[in-house]
Amino acid sequence: MRRLMKIAILVIVLQVVCTGCWDHRDINTLAIITVIGFDKITAExxxxxxxxxxxxxQAGKAGGETGGSAGGQEGRPEIILKGKGLTISEAILDFIKRSPRIPFFSDAYSVILGERVAQEELLVVIDYLNRLREQRPGAFVMVVKGAASEIFEAEPEASISVSRELKDQSQNVADAKGIAKGITLIDFTADLLSTDRDPVASQIRQIQTEEKRGEKLAGPPKTTLVEGLGIFKDDKLVGWLNAEETIGYNLLTSKIREGDVLIPVEKDGKGFVFLIEKSKPKIKAKLTDDKLNIKVEIEPSGRITENDDVNLAPSDIGAVELAVSEKIGAMVMHTIETVRGYESDCLGFSEELHHSSSKDWKKVKEHWRETFLDANVEVEVRAKVENTGRLGQKLEMSK
Amino acid sequence: MLKSLFKKVLGFSAEKGLKQADQKSPQKQPLSNSLDQNTAELEKKFELCADIVFRKFTINCEPPINAVAVFADTMIDEKIGSKTILGAILQETTSLPVDVKITKSNAIEILKSRLLTTMSIKETSDLLEFEDFVLQGGVAIVIDGSLTALICFVGGLQGRAIDEPITEPVVRGPRDGFVEDYKTNISLIRRRIKSTRLKVELLQVGELSKTTVAICYIKGIVHDLLIEEVKTRISRIKIDVAMGSGPIEEMIADEPFSIFPLIEYTERPDKVAGSLAEGRVAIIVDNTPMTLIVPTTFVSLVQASEDYYNHFIFASFVRSIRFVALNIALLLPAVTVAIMSFHQEIIPDKLLGIIISNRKELPLPIWAEVLVMEMFFEILREAGVRLPRTIGQSVSIVGGLVIGQATIEAGFVGYIPVIVVALTAVASFAIPNYGAGTTIRILRFGLIISATLMGLVGVMLSLMLILFYLCGLRSFGVPYLSPIAPLIPGDLKDTFFRAPWWAMLTRPRFTGAKEPSRMDTNQGPTKPSKGKE
Structure with a gap:
């Protein structure tokens, strides 16, 4: 009992004396940053x-209609702030000083890097973000062609706010459409610092929509799209992959579980569309006589969604699968060639060698990039058509 | 330490003692053989007791013998009394056999064996005992020339009828609950355990109140040491008036300042019977329907008697729900405060959007809101309990709906504290034991304050402290957290889930080790074909 009392008193004293209360900050005192973009500019x-x-x-808007009490429903759920400074912290202070609130980075799910930053000051930004105590390691890193600040002129299209739209577009996009890949800060940092591979980041673009949205919601003139990848070599942005190359990249690097990746295929002059539902890459790296041999096996499986008069009878499926495999193989090879064109090993081939045989890795460690560029790459795709949708054979006109 | 401090503050000093003349414990005082002397003595004792009646009469014999009946007319059934006592003595003397002659020396014997028709008769030659019996509702007959008096118990004390237990209602299960009269209560237990092994021992507590305390246990199952301990602790109580089981509970508990109930109380006889079969001891206190059960464990606070009547799968499900509710009731407000004021990063972004739009222009910080709303709810609950039932409803309408809604509408508090308080309140009602519920209510406030000061770290610290405290508690020697700490795997059958009845083979180790087997091991539902083997 006496001991318990002592401990109780200790806890009470600790609660008062130790850091505690003064870490307290109410939610309405926070300036919640949802998207943050970095640019390097040259002043006049x-x-x-x-x-x-x-x-x-912005309070009162983000929650949709529930806020209620004050102000109309007009306006955006988020406000844009921009600041300039010689250092990142000064630039952030430059805009945050206008608000009495405390900057709060935990909800910054998207980090946008301008092209110049990605080319020149990548390490500074990545250092800053990883140093921030609140920054989410799961935030998505995106690069933009041009300045990041342009993205902030966009308006949300499908979601209530741009931040949510960016997050939704990045999450699972590799599975959903294959046209981009959400790269989290922690993965990006790991790839950036690793000795055997280069990082990528998803590319974000501003697009002009064509559709009109009616009077009240006069269609957003500009909106955002996460599509493609930015390729880095060491800490420099060196090039871009377009949507199709990104699909190749995803097939090479990620396991697709519940995919929706469209592959238009041509066979004997007629076309059909194959939809990848599952795919699993298997990379084997082997060093023979200082020559890197890469063997990639991909086993995508899925269904046919669209068919322009291609024979899909069970006996012909083998041929159809072959056509699909060839097409995917070509896409993947094209991606590999493009990446090699940028002299960047963001596909993880060297990493695979490192993992499989550290002895061999030691041999090529000094000149791994050259080894990768000279490597023999063999791609084997074994596509599997699991079904042809609800229709079996092609539709036939019998009139 | 704390106990002596408390006593000191409340006016007791060990050196000086209390300023009061020591009351001599009353001495034995024999009856004399003169009726007049006895009557005078008794009239002096019962002076100014308007409810005590002295009824003088004469027994028809040669020579006539004077006698007096002393009783409290408020505590007996006069009809039965007049028929079985006075009627028998005054009218039936003529029907005695001719050879039986009543004399002063054998009057008591003849009355007892031939005339009085009451079932329960006692004899006493001590005035003090005499006094006690009269005050318990006996009719005392003092006969001239005899040194002993006869006490006939005719009953007739008005009491409440056996009713449904209000604090522990069940859907499936018996509907009878204890009443104030301890005899009825014992009968309710005896109805369930018709065995001579069910022992009932009576003790008296209270210098003035002379409250009867019945200790019930099943001999052979219960540890003898436990009975001894219960008896010692109860007989240690020296108090003027023992009102119900509450004071007795506080006087005999293991810890003077435990916020957790170390003694369980119930008004369900089936629960008591079940506990007795587990080797526990029931303490029935006269004038209260709340029977105490010792020893008790933490787990028994979330065991409702309904669990044993429902199918074990459903009972286990409900039991686990109750544990969830216990955690919600204890932690939800504290965790809310901690997250909202320290760890905003773990709020999902979509939820955060809703929260900040709701909390934009609120005057109070979240901890103050939660604290105020919790306090408000406690006031509401207290008001609802104290008021007559008809008004209680309007309190809940005014308090819950009008004030709750209006405070939000006016922008004094946000939605979150109200939701949290409502959830907490509902969850706390799911705890079957009222005493445990109050404990949770107190701890909740402590946790909120810890969360305000240190966030989740504070919550964790407080929880550790509570756990530490719980581990040290004992109820009549049984660790409070058993069978979880110390872990007794076999006894987990009735904790987080309830095992099927055919698997409840053993009694709890701590209370039933003397006779561990409850039933034949080879039981349980079997298919007919297999059963024939």
Whole structure:
């Protein structure tokens, strides 16, 4: 009992004395940053400056109709703030000082890097983000052609806010459409710092929509799209993969579980569309006589969604599968060639060699990039058509 | 330490003692053989007791013998009394056989064996005992020339009828509950355990109240040491008036300041019978329907008697729900406060959007809101309990709906504290034991304050402290957290889930080790073909 009392008193004293209360911050005192973008700009006087743009969650709007009490429903759920400074922190202070609230980075699910930053100051930004105590390791890293600040002019299309749209587009996009891949900060950092591979980041673009949205919601003139990948070599952005190359990249690097990846295939002058539902890459790296041999096996399986007069009878499926395999093989090879064109091993081939045989890795460690560029790459795709949709054979006109 | 401090503050000093003349414990005082002297003595004792009646009469014999009946007319059934006692003595003397002659010396014997028709008769030669019996509702007959008095118990004390237990209702299960009269209560237990091994021992507590305390146990199952301990602790109580089981509970509990109930109380006889069969001891206190059961464990606080009547799968499901509810009732407000004021990063972004739009222009920080709303709810609950039942409803309408809604509408508090308080309240009603419910209510406030000061770290610290405290508690020597700590795997059959009845083979180790087997091991549902083998 006496001991218990002592402990109880200790706890009470600790609660008062230790850091505690003064870490307390109420939710309505936070300036919640949802998207943060980094740019390097050259000011008029020729000095390089950081420009940081951010979306700030705006109270009363983000929750949709529930806020209620004050103000109309007009306006965006997020406000844009921009600041400039010689360092990132100064740039953030530049805009956050206008608000009495405390900047709060935990909800910044999207980090957008401008092209110049990605080319020149990548390490600084990645260092800053990883150093921030609140920054989510699961935030998505995206690169943009041009300045990141342009993305902040976009308006949300499908979601309530741009931040949510970016997050939704990045999450599972590799599975969903294959046209991009959500790269989290922690993965990006790991790839960036690893000795045997290069990082990629998903590419974000601003697009002009064509559709009109009616009077009240006058269609967003500009909106965002996460499509493609930015390729890095060491800490520099060196090139881009377009949507099709990105599908190849995803097939090479990720396991697709519940996919929806469209592959248009041509066979004997007629076309059909294959939809990959599952896919699993298997990479084997082997070093023979200082020559890297890469063998990639991909086993995509899926169904046919569209058919322009191709024979799909069970006896012909073998031929159809062959056509699909060839097409996917060509896509993947094209991706590999493109990547090699940028001299970047973001496909993880060298990493695979490192993993499978550290002895061999030691041999090529000094010149691994060259070894990768000279490597023999063999791609074997064994596509499997699991069904042809609800229709069996092709539709036939019998009139 | 705390106990002596408390006593000191409340006016007791060990050196000086209390400023009061020591009351001599009353001495034995024999009856004399003169009726007049006895009557005078008794009239002096019962002076100014308007409810005590002295009824003088004469027994028809040669020579006539004077006698007096002393009784409290408020505590006996006069009809039965007049028929079985006075009627018998005054009218039936003529029907005695001719050779039986009543004399002063054998009057008592003849009355007892030939005339009085009451079932329960006692004899006493001590005035003090005499006094006790009269005050318990006996009719005392003092006869001239005899040194002993006869006490006839005719009953007739008005009491409440056996009713449904209000605090522990069940859907499936017996509907009878204890009443105030301890005899009825014993009968309710005896109805369930018709065995001579069910022992009932009576003790008296209270200098003035002379409250009867019945200790029930099943001999052979229960540890003898436990009975001894119960008896010692109860007989240690020296108090003026023992009102119900509450004071007795506080006087005999293991810890003076435990916030967890170390003694369980119930008004369900089936629960008591079940506990007795597990080797526990029931303490029935006169004038209260709340019977105490010792020893008790933490787990028994979430065991409802209904669990044993429902199918074990359903009972186990409900039991686990109850554990969830216990955690919600204890932790939800604290965790809410901690997350909202320290760990905003673990709120999903979509939820965060809703929260900040709701909390934009609120005057109070979240911890103050939760604390105020919890306090408000406690007031509401207290008001609802104390008020007559008809008004209680309007309190809940005014309090819950009008004030709850209006505070939000006016923008004093946000939605979240109200939702949290409502959820907590509902969850706390799912705890079957009322005493445990109050414990949770108190701890909840402590946890909220810890969460306010240190966030989840504070919550964790407080939980560890509570766990630490719980581990140290004992109820009549049985570790409070058993069978979880110390772990007794066999006894887990009735904790987080309830094992089927055909698998409840043993009694709990701590209370039933003397006779561990409950039933034949080879039982349970079998298919007919297999059963014939």
């Amino acid at each position: 006087d020729g000095v390089d400056q950081w420009q940081v743009s951010a979306y700030l969650m």
